[in-house]
Amino acid sequence: MSRPYHHGDLHRALLQAAWELLDEGGVDAVTLRAVARRAGVSHAAPTHHFGGKGGLLAAMVVQGYEALTGELQNAWDTSMLAEGSRDPLLALIAVGRAYVGFARRRPHAFTILGRPELRNPREDIFHGEVEAAAERCLLVLERGVVVCQEAGAIDPGPPQPWALLAWTGAHGLAVMLTEGLIDLGEDDPSEDQLTMMMLLALRHGLQSRR
Incomplete structure (x- = not known):
């Protein structure tokens, strides 16, 4: 019997x-x-609310991005509170670590965030919400880049390319770990150690040479 x-x-x-x-x-x-x-x-209830499976998945993607954005923002805020303005690049590294951590803890949620082909545009009544949710997520990185630029840690200029560089680096590692493309043996670094090694290398790439 259906519940009211x-x-x-x-x-x-x-x-x-x-x-x-x-x-x-x-x-x-x-x-x-x-x-x-x-x-x-x-x-009939899911169709009434979401228009079809594409719309349902899109609504889930919105929620997934909201959860991810919250975790990234919390990582930034926590790191900045601990480090102050001495090295905001470390806070950006904390954001990358949180991104990889989200993917490892919620692999299926991470997967649907990265596969827009799962959503049928003809059914996707939430398309605008998906794009807005994704942009809010990227804004955490963009705002972090601006703080780093103001501190002289990243070269000046439009923040988006730097944010995209950081995002693609963390995303690539997250995908490889989540899909089992990296086979770590007993003598290899742990996933967390590997994540930190990659993020510290990314920090070196982002850091201003001026």
Whole structure:
């Protein structure tokens, strides 16, 4: 028997069900029927709220970016509080570490953030929200770059190219670790050690030579 929900509660319940299915079985497990079944509602409910699977995945991507943005911002704030303005590049490194950490703790969520082809534009009624959520995530890095530039740690100029450099570096490592493309043996560095080595090398690349 379907459970009664208020409109907003049903929206949240459907997304919660979708996240549970994603964590349990990956993106293939997230179907409209499975979500409805998990939430205990009619099969038509997900279509009514999201327009189709593309819209459902897009709404999940928005939530995923919001969660990631919160973790990146927290990493920046915590590091800046600890380090002050002595070396803001270390705070940028902390953001990169948080990015890789998110991917390792929530691999399925990380996967849907990086695969826009999973969303059908004809169904994606949340496209504008997805783009805005992604931009807010990148802004954490861009604002961090500006702070580093103001401190003389990164060369002046538009912050976006530097932010994209930092993002692609962290993202590439996160993808390789999440998809098992790096096989670490007993004598190799741990994942966290490897992450820090890569991020410190990235810091060296970002650092101003002036």
